[in-house]
Amino acid sequence: xxxxxxxxxxxxxxxxxxxxxxxxxxxxxxxxxxxxxxxxxxxxxxxxxxxxxxxxxxxxxxxxxxxxxxxxxxxxxxxxxxxxxxxxxxxxxxxxxxxxxxxxxxxxxxxxxxxxxxxxxxxxxxxxxxxxxxxxxxxxxxxxxxxxxxxxxxxxxxxxxxxxxxxxxxxxxxxxxxxxxxxxxxxxxxxxxxxxxxxxxxxxxxxxxxxxxxxxxxxxxxxxxxxxxxxxxxxxxxxxxxxxxxxxxxxxxxxxxxxxxxxxxxxxxxxxxxxxxxxxxxxxxxxxxxxxxxxxxxxxxxxxxxx
Amino acid sequence: xxxxxxxxxxxxxxxxxxxxxxxxxxxxxxxxxxxxxxxxxxxxxxxxxxxxxxxxxxxxxxxxxxxxxxxxxxxxxxxxxxxxxxxxxxxxxxxxxxxxxxxxxxxxxxxxxxxxxxxxxxxxxxxxxxxxxxxxxxxxxxxxxxxxxxxxxxxxxxxxxxxxxxxxxxxxxxxxxxxxxxxxxxxxxxxxxxxxxxxxxxxxxxxxxxxxxxxxxxxxxxxxxxxxxxxxxxxxxxxxxxxxxxxxxxxxxxxxxxxxxxxxxxxxxxxxxxxxxxxxxxxxxxxxxxxxxxxxxxxxxxxxxxxxxxxxxxxxxxxxxxxxxxxxx
Ligand SMILES: Nc1ncnc2c1ncn2[C@@H]1O[C@H](COP(=O)(O)OP(=O)(O)OP(=O)(O)O)[C@@H](O)[C@H]1O
Ligand SMILES: [Mg+2]
Numbered sequence: 001x002x003x004x005x006x007x008x009x010x011x012x013x014x015x016x017x018x019x020x021x022x023x024x025x026x027x028x029x030x031x032x033x034x035x036x037x038x039x040x041x042x043x044x045x046x047x048x049x050x051x052x053x054x055x056x057x058x059x060x061x062x063x064x065x066x067x068x069x070x071x072x073x074x075x076x077x078x079x080x081x082x083x084x085x086x087x088x089x090x091x092x093x094x095x096x097x098x099x100x101x102x103x104x105x106x107x108x109x110x111x112x113x114x115x116x117x118x119x120x121x122x123x124x125x126x127x128x129x130x131x132x133x134x135x136x137x138x139x140x141x142x143x144x145x146x147x148x149x150x151x152x153x154x155x156x157x158x159x160x161x162x163x164x165x166x167x168x169x170x171x172x173x174x175x176x177x178x179x180x181x182x183x184x185x186x187x188x189x190x191x192x193x194x195x196x197x198x199x200x201x202x203x204x205x206x207x208x209x210x211x212x213x214x215x216x217x218x219x220x221x222x223x224x225x226x227x228x229x230x231x232x233x234x235x236x237x238x239x240x241x242x243x244x245x246x247x248x249x250x251x252x253x254x255x256x257x258x259x260x261x262x263x264x265x266x267x268x269x270x271x272x273x274x275x276x277x278x279x280x281x282x283x284x285x286x287x288x289x290x291x292x293x294x295x296x297x298x299x300x301x302x303x304x305x306x307x
Numbered sequence: 308x309x310x311x312x313x314x315x316x317x318x319x320x321x322x323x324x325x326x327x328x329x330x331x332x333x334x335x336x337x338x339x340x341x342x343x344x345x346x347x348x349x350x351x352x353x354x355x356x357x358x359x360x361x362x363x364x365x366x367x368x369x370x371x372x373x374x375x376x377x378x379x380x381x382x383x384x385x386x387x388x389x390x391x392x393x394x395x396x397x398x399x400x401x402x403x404x405x406x407x408x409x410x411x412x413x414x415x416x417x418x419x420x421x422x423x424x425x426x427x428x429x430x431x432x433x434x435x436x437x438x439x440x441x442x443x444x445x446x447x448x449x450x451x452x453x454x455x456x457x458x459x460x461x462x463x464x465x466x467x468x469x470x471x472x473x474x475x476x477x478x479x480x481x482x483x484x485x486x487x488x489x490x491x492x493x494x495x496x497x498x499x500x501x502x503x504x505x506x507x508x509x510x511x512x513x514x515x516x517x518x519x520x521x522x523x524x525x526x527x528x529x530x531x532x533x534x535x536x537x538x539x540x541x542x543x544x545x546x547x548x549x550x551x552x553x554x555x556x557x558x559x560x561x562x563x564x565x566x567x568x569x570x571x572x573x574x575x576x577x578x579x580x581x582x583x584x585x586x587x588x589x590x591x592x593x594x595x596x597x598x599x600x601x602x603x604x605x606x607x608x609x610x611x612x613x614x615x616x617x618x619x620x621x622x623x624x625x626x627x628x629x630x631x632x633x634x635x636x
Contacts (some may be wrong), residue, residue: 203412209368210407211427211478212400214393225417258442301417 005294012286017069018277019282024065028270037257072279074249078272082264090261095280097167101180101249102242104173108181108237109188116185117192117231122219124197132189137185148179148252165254176253180246185237187226191234196227229299233292240288313487314381315517316342316365316403321378323360323369324501332588333362336541340519342486347508347518347591349532350526351564357541358521359408365519366405367395368412373394399500402433404479408491410471421447421459424478431482446477450507468501473507480511480552489520493527503559505531516543525568529553540586540596543615547622557624560597595627603628 035043035051056067071078077087086236115131123129139147155175158162166172199205200223208222209215245259254260257279265273297303323335334357342348350358363369365380367387380387382402387395393449407413415423424446425439436440440459446453450473463471472492479487489508493501509531522528528535528549537545537551539562545558554564586592591597598608605627614631 066394082558141397203407205414206368207407207423207475207478209412210366210399210474212396212398212430213426214396217430222415222418225539299417302464 006013006289008290008293012290016279016283020069020072020279021065023230023275023278024063024068027274028061030063040155056127069274077276077279080265080270080273082268082270087272090273091258091276091280092216093259094256096263097255098169098243098245098250100170101171101176101246101255101257102239104177105184105242105246105249106180106235106239109184109238110176112181113188114192114231116189117197118219118224119191120189120271121196121200122215123253123302124193129193133193136186136189137180137191139184139189141186142182144179144183147182147251148176151175151179152161152252165252167253170257171225172253176246176249176255179252180242180249180290184235184242185248188231188234192227192231195221195230199223202226229296232295232299236288236292236295240285240291243288244284245277312384313381314341315342315344316340316519317379317381318361318365318383319379321361321364321380322376323357323364324374324376326374328370330546332591334373334541334588335364337378338538338541338543340536340543341380342517342519344485344517345515347512347514347520347531348535349528349535350519350521350538351528351535352538353523356538357522358538358560359490360539360541362405362490362519362521365488367392367398367401368399368405383388387572399430400427400479400484401482402484402487403486403488404484405488405490406472406479407477409473410468410493410495413475414471416463417464418462419460420463420466420474421461422476426479427478428481443477446481447474450474450477450480451503453475466616468496469503472496472500474544476504476507477509480516484516486517486519488521490521492526494521500529525553525564537564540591541588542625543623544595544626545624546596546624551619551622557622558597558620558626559603559628595625 016057021287026161033200035057056064059067068078075088077134079085080087083197084091113136116136120129120132136258137199152175153165162175163169164175175260196219205218207225243258245257245262247252247259247263249255250257250259252299258280261273262277262281263276318338318340321335321340322333325334336357338361340348340350340361350361352358360369360373364375365387367390369375371587378388382398387398390398394454404422414420421440421443424443425436428434428439428442429436434540444459447458452458452470452473457533458466458470458474463474468472476492487508491521492508493504496504505527508518508520512531514523520528520532532549534560535547535549537552537558539560545552545556545561547557552561553565556565586596587601592608592609595601595604595608595613598604601608608627613625613627613630615623615625617623618629618631
């Protein structure tokens with residue numbers, strides 16, 4: 001178990017370095033000189049040359065990469081061309097907002113998703129099932145920007161209950177959390193429902209019933225844990241996706257998070273910032289997978305022993 | 308009806324129906340069973356004849372669209388049919404227990420087996436966890452699980468099929484039920500393990516538990532049962548003391564079953580198999596359900612369903628051949 005975890009960890013580091021290298025090369029082969037963009041159209045050639053040398057962009061690419069990696073290990077990701085601030089501090093403050101958004105969206109998605117899924121499964125075919133599954137289907141099929149705008153219009157503009165945009169107080173995060181969370185709540189509840197329905201057909205559920213346990217106990221203590229095996233994997237992957245920046249939600253609600261920072265980096269051709277955000281997102285997704293695998297083996301004793 | 312206090316369970320005229328879009332079927336049709344105290348009663352029949360359905364009806368485990376159509380299931384005189392679910396939960400696992408065919412999938416894969424057995428005591432008797440654990444370990448010992456303390460913390464996948472079935476039996480027996488229903492408990496096990504499990508069931512029976520043993524294996528039935536019911540297409544075709552049934556089977560179906568076992572034992576090519584196949588419940592033949600496959604079919608077998616005749620005391624058979632009123636033949 002520990003050994004396989006360490007092997008996975010080593011693999012993750014290799015993947016991360018690979019992604020860094022790929023990004024590094026790609027950003028340097030696309031046309032357009034970042035210095036010229038940064039200086040504006042009318043900069044004279046000598047200034048451009050001086051800046052290029054200052055930023056080390058005249059060095060061979062492997063030297064640049066080596067410098068970047070050694071810097072990154074010390075927490076230095078360079079300075080943003082467009083914002084003029086260290087990438088690391090920009091990302092740190094953006095990550096605070098993304099974290100708030102992701103956690104609230106995930107809590108919403110998990111509570112609502114699992115609740116809807118379980119209730120639908122135990123009342124399969126009944127009216128509650130249809131209502132919850134309709135709600136879930138809307139969640140997975142409506143584009144996030146549309147949900148976001150409907151919520152903004154209704155609760156912000158029309159009812160004046162909640163702020164439409166910004167990230168100043170916790171109240172700012174309620175609507176974005178719902179907009180972002182509804183989508184994953186839908187996916188979670190559908191997976192929970194179908195898995196639980198399968199699990200309830202298993203022989204050991206009949207054994208549990210034959211012991212004289214009530215149906216509620218059977219569902220909560222025998223079926224749910226087995227149902228959660230695939231659901232937990234999905235939750236971890238969704239959560240790491242949110243943490244790596246919910247571009248649309250952050251943009252629509254003007255939340256200064258990782259997603260918005262990436263958009264800014266792309267539109268400004270801000271190479272250090274873009275490298276930073278992409279690398280960060282990759283790391284988060286890899287970590288999410290690692291955690292979901294570990295959780296899986298905690299929940300499932302069969303895997304625990306084999307690994 | 309006066310209750311006979313020597314009966315652990317008495318099933319009277321039980322019919323189970325399934326409503327589907329294709330139509331309504333009756334996988335259990337007017338079945339009556341009597342399980343006297345301290346006996347092992349067998350039900351034998353081909354796959355799909357309704358054995359498990361009967362057992363699950365007794366446990367109150369049928370779920371829609373399957374339901375009890377009519378009949379009574381008397382446990383020590385109390386009718387279980389129509390009992391509210393909460394009362395039925397108190398009966399299950401405490402007064403009647405059941406073990407299933409598949410020990411490989413019958414235990415929850417993510418729970419320690421000891422905990423799963425514990426739970427069976429703790430729902431019925433509110434005792435502290437440490438006490439339940441002790442009882443579980445004692446029960447593990449009683450059903451012949453080696454190193455019971457260590458096995459308590461095992462997960463199902465760490466145990467062999469035989470051990471798992473022993474765990475299932477421990478779970479079923481821990482509340483000392485009056486009746487144990489064993490639905491093909493050894494079908495998934497190899498022959499030596501089967502013999503061990505059957506021996507264990509006999510021991511439990513000696514200690515006072517009545518057993519309803521379901522099997523499609525006549526050998527198993529012959530080894531352990533006192534009295535046997537032969538089931539076919541949802542009906543009891545013949546019932547008798549085990550010796551009477553094996554020495555002088557009456558129903559052509561029972562004879563066919565015994566012949567096919569005997570020819571296997573003599574290692575002859577199987578000549579005496581029963582022609583044809585088990586009928587589909589949606590298209591049951593008119594009259595006797597066995598008539599299309601029967602070698603001794605009479606004219607009226609195809610029209611009128613035979614009642615249970617009792618040609619010898621305690622030996623009943625559902626076949627027109629045994630109608631004493633010969634004028635009708
Ligand atoms: N949920 C269900 N819906 C519809 N038909 C069912 C259902 N469960 C069982 N049946 C049918 O009811 C009949 C009786 O099934 P049952 O499980 O009692 O057979 P069995 O005698 O135990 O057979 P086996 O030896 O294979 O266990 C079978 O024909 C089966 O196809
Ligand atoms: Mg069966």
